[in-house]
Amino acid sequence: MLLNQIAHARTGDKGNIVTLSLIAFRKEDFRLIHERVTADRVAAHFAELIEGPVERYSLPQLGALNFVLRRPASYTVTRSLALDAHGKCLGSALLALEL
Amino acid sequence: MKTVRIGAGAGYSGDRIDPAVELAERGDISYLVFECLAERTIAIAQKARLLDASAGYDPLLEERMQAVLQICGGRGIRIISNMGAANPDAAAAKTCEIARQLGLSGLRIASITGDDVLEDLRGGQQIFEVSEGPLPPIDRWISANAYLGVLPIIEALKDDADVILTGRVADPALFVAPLMHEFGWAQDDWDLLGQGTVVGHLLECAGQLTGGYFADPRYKDVPDLAHLGFPIAEVSSDGSAVLSKVDGSGGILNCATCIEQLLYEIQDPSAYYTPDVVADFSRVSFEPIGANRVRVSGGGGRMRPSTLKVSIGYRDGFIGEGQISYAGPNALARAELARDILAERLASYSLSELRFDFIGLNSIHGSRLSQQAPTAYEIRLRAAGRAVSSASAAWIAREVEALYTNGPAGGGGAFGATREVIAMSSALVPRESVSHRVNILEY
Numbered sequence: 001m002l003l004n005q006i007a008h009a010r011t012g013d014k015g016n017i018v019t020l021s022l023i024a025f026r027k028e029d030f031r032l033i034h035e036r037v038t039a040d041r042v043a044a045h046f047a048e049l050i051e052g053p054v055e056r057y058s059l060p061q062l063g064a065l066n067f068v069l070r071r072p073a074s075y076t077v078t079r080s081l082a083l084d085a086h087g088k089c090l091g092s093a094l095l096a097l098e099l
Numbered sequence: 100m101k102t103v104r105i106g107a108g109a110g111y112s113g114d115r116i117d118p119a120v121e122l123a124e125r126g127d128i129s130y131l132v133f134e135c136l137a138e139r140t141i142a143i144a145q146k147a148r149l150l151d152a153s154a155g156y157d158p159l160l161e162e163r164m165q166a167v168l169q170i171c172g173g174r175g176i177r178i179i180s181n182m183g184a185a186n187p188d189a190a191a192a193k194t195c196e197i198a199r200q201l202g203l204s205g206l207r208i209a210s211i212t213g214d215d216v217l218e219d220l221r222g223g224q225q226i227f228e229v230s231e232g233p234l235p236p237i238d239r240w241i242s243a244n245a246y247l248g249v250l251p252i253i254e255a256l257k258d259d260a261d262v263i264l265t266g267r268v269a270d271p272a273l274f275v276a277p278l279m280h281e282f283g284w285a286q287d288d289w290d291l292l293g294q295g296t297v298v299g300h301l302l303e304c305a306g307q308l309t310g311g312y313f314a315d316p317r318y319k320d321v322p323d324l325a326h327l328g329f330p331i332a333e334v335s336s337d338g339s340a341v342l343s344k345v346d347g348s349g350g351i352l353n354c355a356t357c358i359e360q361l362l363y364e365i366q367d368p369s370a371y372y373t374p375d376v377v378a379d380f381s382r383v384s385f386e387p388i389g390a391n392r393v394r395v396s397g398g399g400g401r402m403r404p405s406t407l408k409v410s411i412g413y414r415d416g417f418i419g420e421g422q423i424s425y426a427g428p429n430a431l432a433r434a435e436l437a438r439d440i441l442a443e444r445l446a447s448y449s450l451s452e453l454r455f456d457f458i459g460l461n462s463i464h465g466s467r468l469s470q471q472a473p474t475a476y477e478i479r480l481r482a483a484g485r486a487v488s489s490a491s492a493a494w495i496a497r498e499v500e501a502l503y504t505n506g507p508a509g510g511g512g513a514f515g516a517t518r519e520v521i522a523m524s525s526a527l528v529p530r531e532s533v534s535h536r537v538n539i540l541e542y
Contacts (some may be wrong), residue, residue, distance in 0.1 A: 005358065008319060010312065012364030013137050015525070021362035023355065025318075048467045061384050068216045068366045073232060074452070078522040079415060080141050081454050081483040083462045093464045 001099050007033055009091035016071045017085045019092050024063040033063050033065065034058060042067050045097055047088070058064075067094075103281045105274055105298075106331045108167070109133040109180075112140050112157055117406075118306065118329040118348070123170040125345045126331050131171060131278045133180035134162060134270050136304045141267055142521045144185035145242035146423050148366020148540070155186030156193065158435055162195045172203050172261065179252060179273050182265035185242065187212050188538060190264045191265035195542040206542050209260035211251040213535035214267040214529065216409060227527040229405065235413045240520065242412035245528060248374030248403075251287075251535040252276035258539055267410065269373045273298030274332075281338045293400025294338030294377035296316040300344065300371070301360050301395065305329045307389075308342065308360045310350030323349030333477045336539055339396035341388065349409030352391040374407055374530075376400040406527035415522035416451075419484055419492030421499025422458070426477035431460065433507040434478040440506055441482050441498055451485035479512075485520075493517045 003022075008031045022037060024030040046054075047068060055068040069090070077086045086090040086098040107126040108119030123131055135157050148155030157163075171178055183190040186465040187210035198206050217358040220226055220243050227236055244267035255263045255277050265273075275295040278284065284291045297533055308330040320359045328348020334340040345351055361380060369381040386394045389501040411453055418484020439457045445453060449496045456462035458479035461469035482499055486492040503510055 004315075004318065008315065008359070010359040010363055014364055014366075015365065019362070019364055019366060021359060021365075023358050023362075025355070028440070045468075048465045050459060055366075057381075059362075059368060059381060061382070062361070063178060064358050064362060066362050066368055066534075073473055076522070081418065081452060081485060083458065083481060089463045093468050095409075096468070 003097045004095035009094050011088050011091035013086045016073055016076045016091055018069045020067040020091050022065045027063045030063040101331050102324040102335050102382055104128045104333045105130040107132055107305040107329050109135050115152045120166050121345050122329055123510055125169050131176050131178050132273045133156040138410050138523045140244040140534045141184055148185045153189050156184045156190035157182035164194050169201050181265045181428055183266045187264045192541050195540050198542045206388050208262045209255035209262045210538050211265040214244045216245050216249050219528050224532055233428045239413040240411055241406045243409055245407045245409045246374050247535055248272050251282050251537050254537045256280040270303040271373055274299030278334055289400035291338045293378040294398035296378035297398035298332045298340045302330050302332055305367050309344045309352045314354050319408045321351050330461040341394050354385040356392050357385045376403050387441055394395050405530055407530050407533055409526050409528050411524045412521050415520040417489045417492035418520055419495035419517045421496040421511040422481045423499055423502055423510045424479045430478045434480045436507045437480050437502050444498045449491045450484040450486050456481040
């Protein structure tokens with residue numbers, strides 16, 4: 001099962017930092033998401049696009065996780081050569097994670 | 100119990116204007132806030148001001164004021180906005196001119212300045228680097244703006260301003276200031292300021308709270324996005340709020356839209372830094388209380404930081420880009436051939452960086468995450484590169500276009516552009532080194 005069946009996400013950016021929220025559609029699925037979608041797993045998923053470790057914050061009362069990723073220094077919205085300079089589409093890639 | 104109703108009339112500089120008119124006419128609000136100043140926007144505005152001393156404010160200021168000033172004036176709705184950008188005084192003068200054209204009188208229009216610290220920094224004012232690395236050489240800087248907080252806005256509200264135009268101010272402060280003014284919250288009541296910051300953060304991107312940037316057909320359906328309604332917060336004196344939108348407007352407001360926006364651009368949810376408070380979002384909760392109505396509470400805060408963030412805009416060379424499409428059988432092979440030709444041709448120009456993407460195949464998430472996808476019917480080759488000079492960067496578009504008559508079969512829709520890069524960096528300055536000014540024009 002892909003993560004998009006039980007959760008949704010929104011991406012934000014600040015400089016070369018990308019933030020990804022991951023929110024369970026149903027609170028009862030949060031435990032599974034919390035267990036399976038670890039910071040290490042997210043770091044491995046995005047290995048080609050980011051540098052260094054991923055930080056994860058948990059907000060159980062909201063059924064949500066928040067991830068902080070770092071892109072290479074030249075990947076900021078103002079300097080990046082990428083088509084999606086913000087990195088706004090990265091949340092959609094997170095939802096393609098196989099649970 | 101007293102409540103204050105605030106509407107969010109814009110979430111970025113180019114945002115739709117009709118939802119703001121709808122809020123002013125039918126939102127029963129006391130404040131209409133327009134957040135229009137992304138990080139880089141102020142550097143671009145500063146460039147405009149250098150060419151013309153009366154320019155440098157938001158390009159849509161005139162259109163927005165023409166659309167809402169009369170309605171707001173008639174209903175006593177006060178307008179707060181960072182549309183002053185790099186020139187709040189000129190934005191206020193322009194707003195006076197529009198008031199005159201509309202036949203309005205008795206309006207008090209405030210401009211807030213002091214955020215522009217470029218000259219202070221050039222003069223040797225102390226500055227602290229942050230973790231992202233060394234600051235760019237000072238001769239390339241074109242703007243440096245400190246994030247002001249709530250204080251100058253409160254000052255303008257106390258002075259009975261009907262319209263308040265700022266430059267760089269922390270986005271949530273545009274919302275927290277009127278709450279502090281209305282409820283008499285103390286400047287060091289960190290929990291109230293933190294809860295107010297939650298409300299401000301939820302509203303500052305306007306439509307992103309009410310179903311914008313949310314829809315995913317079958318998973319998250321949103322009705323009538325063509326007429327998306329912008330959000331309203333009805334705030335109580337304890338900082339809790341009921342979030343809603345105008346009845347009959349498009350979009351959706353529920354716990355899911357609220358959680359997405361609460362965490363938008365947030366790193367550690369327990370420490371969201373603003374000039375006025377370090378807000379704590381980690382215990383925020385949402386409760387649905389009706390159709391498109393959600394109650395939010397649980398925000399907290401700690402003492403404000405002793406430094407202010409400064410955003411520095413600087414010239415950082417040029418980016419050139421070109422695109423061309425290939426379609427039908429063997430499209431990818433022809434696009435790859437085109438890429439190889441470009442790589443060889445562009446090697447002789449002084450490009451410090453060059454990348455190629457196959458749009459439709461792997462341009463967004465890179466080749467590893469895209470490898471499962473089937474080969475597309477059509478592929479658009481994109482080349483993008485960086486150079487110190489505009490002339491070098493422009494070779495990319497030229498070489499892409501030359502693929503028409505010199506490249507693989509069937510290339511079409513070539514397009515290219517070259518632009519100067521205004522990059523942003525940030526740093527910190529001591530709070531005491533920044534002072535604000537409030538100027539009021541009466542028309």
